Amino acid sequence: MKSLTVYLLTNLIVGFVTAQNIRYDISFPNAVHHEAEISLTVKNAKAGPAIFRMSRSSPGRYATHEFGKNIYALTAWDKAGKQLEITRTDADVYEVARHSGFIKVRYTLFGYYADGTYASVDETGAHLNMPATLLWMKGMEKDSSLIEVNFSLPESKNWTIATQLKPAARPNLFTAPGMQYLMDSPVKIGKLKYQQWQLQNPDGKPYSIRLALDAAATEEQAKDFAVKIKNITRQAQAVYGETPVYDYGTYTFLVSINPYVYGDGMEHRNSTMITLPEVFNGSNDELEAFSHEFFHCWNVERIRPKSLEPFNFEKSNMSSELWLAEGFTQYYGDLLMKRCGYYSNEAWFGAVSRYINAKEAVPGGKEYSPVDNSRNAVFVDAGVAVDKTNYPNHFSSYYPYGAAIALALDLTLRDSFNSSLDDFMRLLWKKHGKPEKPYTVADVQKALTELTGSAAFAAGFFNRYIYGHESFDYAAALAKAGFVLKNVNAGKAWLGNAKFTDGLKIAGPTVKNTPLYNGGLDVGDEIISIEGKSIATPDELSAAIAAYQPGKEITLSYKHNGDTKTVKLVLGQSPFFSIATFESEGKEIDSKVANFRENWWGNKIKE
Ligand SMILES: [Zn+2]
Structure with missing residues (x-):
């Protein structure tokens, strides 16, 4: 009885301290045109100007992005439904200067790029990476108060929601323990196929691993595919001897395999977003991203570089x-x-x-x-x-x-x-x-x-x-495993590792210490002849070079900004390696x- 009183008291105090101050409501009334309507409600905001902004970075993606470009039609409201003034103070920053603690900011999001970083909305569902989706209020990034995220789904669609966010007591409502976790929690909505299995740790505790699959696959195909992924998760667990303690007990693969997404794999703490732009076939070729991303739930999500903590959403x-x-x-x-x-x-x-x-x-x-x-x-x-x-x-x-x-x-x-x-x-x-x-x-x-x-x-x-x-x-180290390290195309003449466009126009910077670079050729130059003989395609170029040995000096003509130039350059040999087994070498x-x-x-x- 005593302990129950203590429990209730503690619960009340905790409940009071973590009173829910932040809530997002997300709906899709214009999904056909790739828009979502989003509102951010802040209760008990501190006195003084409230600053709202979009992120410029996304957990797991290491480059800077400008997510602010895809939100518009911002308005701000008070508790009584009266409009508040909202001012754009920077490209992706907005200010509500006067308020009385309750602020609701509404905006429209455009999303048409389903991968591990951006947002996508259409009639088949929504694919939301949170930094590309959610406006936030300055101060939230350091706060670990509970945040509510509520989705309104169209009734006719039979969509479900897959995410690492914690499900709340009623459907389509989730919570996150602060913004750092929220922004790390992508959401996949649509007609998803689910498969689930368990990994048991040596301490006897089981963890659920879930596949939420958006693909033109039968239930049977999804099941077979999940069996293969389960094998990967077990091999990864065997490296470490145990799985991490997943928050809320579950790890989720959020997976789209269809021609309408962009190729990516993005790790998160208790989930991964995998997008493969192809027709689902369930073959082993589709599994590499699963192997990489699942290994991340140890290496980077928990064996974590100090430099990534805490995550900075402004750069x-x-x-x-x-x-x-x-x-x-x-x-x-x-x-x-x-x-x-x-x-x-x-x-x-x-x-x-x-x-x-x-x-x-x-x-x-x-x-x-x-x-x-x-x-x-x-x-x-x-x-x-x-x-x-x-x-x-x-x-x-x-x-x-x-x-x-x-x-x-x-x-x-x-x-x-x-x-x-x-x-x-x-x-x-x-x-x-x-x-x-x-x-x-x-x-x-x-x-x-x-x-x-x-x-x-x-x-x-x-x-x-x-x-x-x-x-x-590497040659000595690989020999212990019965491999030889070989030069690719040993003994054959080589011009450099240039790529070409429009026939023989060099597509990117030439590389140091290659014949093309040493001969003074660079990006944009167009090779037109070798030893006076005209050539026009990469195949003709390869055939012409194949006639010589490494070390041979040749005459090459090319066009640079409209001028024709002729140089002498010495052919080299490819610096690239391949490996071969002793057996294939007759050893x-x-x-x-x-x-x-x-x-x-x-x-x-x-x-
Ligand atoms: Zn990675």
Whole structure:
């Protein structure tokens, strides 16, 4: 009895303190024209001007965006339904200068881009990433008071709502413990097909994993597809030994596989938004994004870089750690596909080759560190600009580059420390993920010292490959697993890795240390002849080059801004690598190599 009194009292006090001050109401009266009507109601607003704004960044997307461009027709109202003056003080900022604590701001949202960042509304449903959808009041970003989100759905449509937001007592009403969680919680509305399974942790606690699928699939196809995804979730769980404690007990895959979306995968704390622009077929080819995104519920959502906390919604957070947060996730996305048996050997070896090339064959990897490259994410992660960039000469994506670091570390730990990257991820989970203690690069180096027992090794690895950009000896490391590292097209002449438009017009900046670059050609130049012989297509160019050996000096003519120029340039050899098994090279493998491979990419689920 006593405890009940205490409970009731506590409940009343808590109820009073967290009185619901913020509520969103979202409806779709003009879905056919891609509009949503949204209102934000603030009760008990502080005295003085209230500032409302749209976000310029979105959790998981590392570049800056301008979501303010797609809201309009703003009005503000008081409790009695009397209009308040609302002033636009900046492109995406609005002010209600005079109010008496109750403010309701209404606006129209236009959305026609279904991916992991933006919003889309139409007659088939709504696809809402919250920063692209919700106006917010300054101060909310630091407040963890409960926020209500209410949806009014058209009655005739049989739509349902899938989200990581907490369902409230009545349908279509959800809550979020503050704006940081709300903005991390995308919402998918439509005719969704649901599948659900459970993952059991060693402590006996089960967690529900849900698939909410928007695709032209039968129930049977959705069920079969879910069985495959379940396998991925179990392989990922096996790396860490347990799943995170999902808030509200459930993790949700919000998935659109149809030709009307844009390709993307975006991780969130207890869900992911996956959009594949193709007709659903349920094949293994459609699973890669699931593997990558699910691994994120440990690596980045809970093993979290300090630089991403708290999330800044007014500009993107710069992070030095995306080589780990994204690159290691890229590596595991592919590795889990292999462990599940969803990748052929060719697909897996192709992925490994791409990692190595991102680090060892392009200027962004050879001359810039993973830390440097991570810091460029604010420009490159779906960042949109009209002017051209010189990324081919100073940037290599932290996805494959980070995966190249993961590969180097995994092979080294397996060969020299009787350990593996799985062990390292499990240690990071124990030290930083499970206790939700955000990390810095220095913390990761400390963890590597702890795992290997060698501060000298950890310092050497970080100084050479994380803060630095030294070349890693992949040939030696891969030999332990029975692979040879080969130069692509060895012994064949090569002009450079240029892409062409309109015949032979160079489409992007030429790359340092390639014959085209050394010959003075660059973006916009159009190749017209080699050794006096006219050529007009990429195929004709390849055929002409194939007649020579690397090292041969040739005469090449091209057009630059209307002028014809002729240069002499020395043909080179492709810097790109591929890997091949010892067996395919006619070499036997012993049981040690076979075991190395099995431990590396064999099935980790013990039935
Ligand atoms: Zn990712």
